[in-house]
Amino acid sequence: MKFDWLVRRLLGVALGGLFFYAGLLKCLHPYEFAEAVLAYRMLPESLVGVAAAVLPWVEMAAGLALAIGLKRRSALLLLTTLLGGFLAVILITMGRGLKIDCGCGLFFQRQVGPVAVLEDAVFLLWAAGLYGWELLGSKRGRQVQVIEASP
């Protein structure tokens, strides 16, 4: 039980840390991120600023919450939704034949393409899997509490 909890926490800290770092990079370079969002040609220009302002903070907030263990499941739910959205956007962009920088942040620049899809899919599975695991863990924990509390 303890080992199970430790693995979940470690996976959460790693994923949360990565998202916090990716969000921070975008937050520190807002105009470059806005340029990346604009290049996808999916939003009207009037909304690109909103997306470029909000997305990095969502990544940072969810990443930080997950890493420090505050409302972990909610943070995972948010990251799963975000990653699902990113994956859909990348696939649509590939389908439209646009060759643009993916603006994904982290350690190196990469274009929209199979590598970005694979990376996103891995993170999506990681976040969704961990959410399911956390949910089962919480349910099991509550059952144990109920059994211990009963006379």
Add this chain to the structure above:
Amino acid sequence: MRRLWRQDLAWAGLILGLAALFGLVQQWPLVRQSWRGELAALLSQARDQRRQEQFQGVKTVNLAQAYALFQQGRALFIDARPADEYVELHVPKALNITPEMLAAGQDEAVAGLAKDREIVVYCGQVSCDLALQVAEKLQVRGFTRVMAYMGGFRAWDEAGYPADTSK
């Protein structure tokens, strides 16, 4: 289980709302100018400023100047985009040299080129930095007449200037 899920969703909504609020407040100038339809001008200004600091000393040319150099036939064109984009379509007789091919200690890509050869480097579009990166690396290697064409291949192609798929 359903109750847990509902709780998670509610907290996720709260985190999302707070993050959105912080983001909008922190980047308010960007949000406001984008809303007013001034984003392109703002990004162009920010890009120029960053490039001036990052690529000091790299000479640049616009579309008309690049085309004039192409017509004169003396300048060597270098395509700094990834190989798959170069193969698709490029300026006739352009060489494909990416920044990675000019990484520290690697000179094979430019071996045999005269250092005083007129060179025009380009990449995909106005927002990409690959042309500036390659031009800077060439200058570091002692090439004296290097220029970065800033409009990118997209503007070249849209203007109807020559392009081909051969190497």
